[in-house]
Amino acid sequence: MRQPPTPLLRPAATARILWRDTFAQLPVRPSGVPVAHAEGLDADRVLIVGNGLAVGWGVRIHDLALTGTLARALSAATGRGSEVHAAADPALVVATAADALGAVDPAAFDAVVLVVGASDAARLLSEGRWTAGLRAAFDTLLAAGAPPVFVLGIPPVSGVPFFGVRPGGALDQWAEHLNSLTAELCRTHPLAPVYVEPSAEVPLDEGGRDPEQGLDRDRYRGPEEYGRVATDLVAAMAPVLDLAAARGDHPASTAQPVERRLAALGSLGLLDTAPEERFDRLVRMAQKVFGTESAAFTLLDRDRQWHKSRVGYDRAEDPIDDSFCATAILDTGPLVVEDALFDPRPLPRTNVRFYVGHPVEAPDGTRVGTICVFDRAPQQVSEVQVSFLRELALGLQDELAGSVASVTAAEELVPVR
Structure with missing residues (x-):
């Protein structure tokens, strides 16, 4: 790397970015809940926190952004399912990264990916401030008991059309320098995060097009570029x-406090409400695929399990002491009981012999209930069926997230008096 740019350039670089923040037209970005998943069992849960690549600039849906491409690439590599969540903020910089990480629950995931630095490099942030901000972020993750952490290096600033800078110039050089500081801090910090070097940008032809893809790069980033980043990760x-x-060690698979579940249920506002077709449809699908007497979407209150949707079952609620679902929500994966009479695990002793349930989470990651199928007769179950039940659980979570988003949007429209 050539000599780092003089600090005298920093005010000009910052002014340039502020001007572009004010007047430049921002590209499209995904809307909706920033979650993507790939099919399969024993799913790995990943949290992406950051700006830039984490936001998904240039595509309209999260499945085409880093969330979706990472979910698919990870599942293809491991043969397991995957679920990728993003806590992205276009305004996030390294100085605010610790606050952003403090607002999430990294211990609820199997891995955390930190994506930050493009804006800092574009402003020629000083070495001291970069290192201090990154160290504070690592300290926050360490104190929260975070799972393995992966830090994505800053890609060339010139690869972001918004910044409007030439390749190989001062800003690209400074991004490389900040990356070297990041790699060193990853080696020495007690958190021991893994530094992931970003791939080199694909060179453009004379027409400003990606020669590998034949795509116009004026449209900012696209799925193929997010795919390359996902491959690196x-x-x-x-x-x-x-x-x-292989060790059976999923950090995300830990019991959650009852009070957290009750608070999440209160925010959803579903307990003791009327049946809804959007939930009933998914429960009917579960019952049909497994061929059981009964199926339900069940919410776990303090002392009872209440069935928001049910098929083939008369009671609207049951004592939680008789609940297979209360056992199912202790983990993030499915609970499969082919014959409760001969199962050695501590399960409720009821007339239910066969049970398969998958946890259903509120938008904040709290496990609030299950989608389950059950029968008085034992039966065998296939991996395909269990994987399908997970898909239905994710469908229920999408419905819950949509409800919360609608309520939030409605509240924001209420005028302040």
Whole structure:
């Protein structure tokens, strides 16, 4: 790397970015809940926190952004399911990264990906401030008991059309320098995060097009570029997650406090409400695929399990002491009981012999209930059926997230008096 740029350039670089923030037209970005998943069992759960690549600039849906491409690439590499959540903020910089990480629950995931630095490099942030901000972020993750952490290096600033800078110039050089500081801090910090070097940008032809894809780069980033970033991340993440899976060590699979569940249920406002077709449809699908007497979407209150939707079952609620679902929500994966009469685990002793349930989470990641199928006769179950039940659980979570988003949007429209 050539000599770092003089600090005298920093005010000009900052002014340039502020001007572009004010007057430049921002590209499209995904809307909706920033979650993507890939099919399969024993799913790995990943949290992306950051700006830039984490936001998904240039595409309209999260499945085409880093969330979706990472979910698919990770599942293809591990053979397991995956679920990728993003806590992205276009305004996030390294100085605010610790606050952003403090607002999430990294211990609820199997891995955390930190994506930050493009805006800082574009402003020629000083070495001291960069290192201090990054160290504070690592300290926050360490104190929260975070799972393995992966830090994505800053891609060339010139690869972001918004910044409007030439390749190989002062800002690209400074991004490389900040990356070297990041790699060193990753080696020495007690958190021991893994630094992931970003791929080199694909050179453009004379017409400003990506020669590999034949795509116009004026449209900002596209799925193929997010796919390359996902490939870089998966090369580092898959071996770590494979080792954890082989040990049966999923950090996300820990019991959650009852009070947290009750608070999440209160925010959803579903308890003791009328049946809804959007939930009933998914429960009917579960019952049909498994061929059981009964199926339900069940919410776990303090002393009872209440069935928001049910098929083939008369009672609207049951004591929680008789609840297979109360056992199912202790973990993030499915609970499969082919014959409760001969199952050695501590399960309720009722007339239910067969039970398969998958946890259903509120938008904040709290496990609030299950989608389950059950029968008085034992039966065998296939991986395909269990994987399908997970898909239905994710469908229920999408409905819950949509409800919360609608309520939030409605509240924002209420005028302040």
